[in-house]
């Protein structure tokens with residue numbers, strides 16, 4: 001399999017732009033001077049993040065950086081990018097069950113307002129989130145996608161301090177099992193994004209929603225209810241046991257007849 005240094009570009013905008021392959025870019029037949037392609041890498045050496053669509057002598061199209069700005073392409077970006085792009089279009093996200101102090105929250109679909117989804121949102125002081133969504137009910141949830149590097153402890157601390165509900169989607173195992181495809185094959189990656197996002201085994205919370213947020217924005221069961229029933233069951237159990245013990249004692253006394 002051929003390794004492309006720049007397998008994809010973002011069209012029109014380096015962050016919000018649609019992901020495009022060189023073949024698609026050529027197929028769209030855009031007038032060269034009007035359409036701009038951008039390097040999706042956050043650490044691009046080119047301050048304008050520009051990519052140029054070029055054609056090899058053999059007739060294959062590819063993206064290249066302007067001269068002097070070539071850089072080592074980071075292999076995680078392809079899987080990471082497509083997951084971000086997938087999440088950006090979603091209007092429902094399946095959330096795994098979780099517990100807070102007072103609530104049991106079942107696995108559930110959360111409706112998202114896709115027009116308000118942001119990629120690489122950095123409007124929170126010095127925390128950049130991979131994806132930020134706003135639910136239909138108005139709750140902000142941020143999502144971190146893990147491919148090769150886990151969230152640093154420093155970032156975890158910042159997130160917890162911010163109290164913004166933050167979901168972590170860990171794709172590191174999938175990446176290590178399919179490293180070559182994840183690095184070089186846009187079609188392979190694209191065909192797995194839906195399954196990877198919907199597989200809630202990949203999810204956990206860095207920061208769970210607060211009690212108030214659960215009450216307002218999720219379907220939940222109050223733990224108190226269960227404790228209540230537990231107490232009822234306990235009392236019932238004690239009564240039954242006490243009854244048995246009493247009976248037993250009664251018969252002991254009867255048979256031994258100490259006091260007669």
Ligand SMILES: [Zn+2]
Nearest residue numbers: 039041044045
């Ligand atoms: Zn670049």
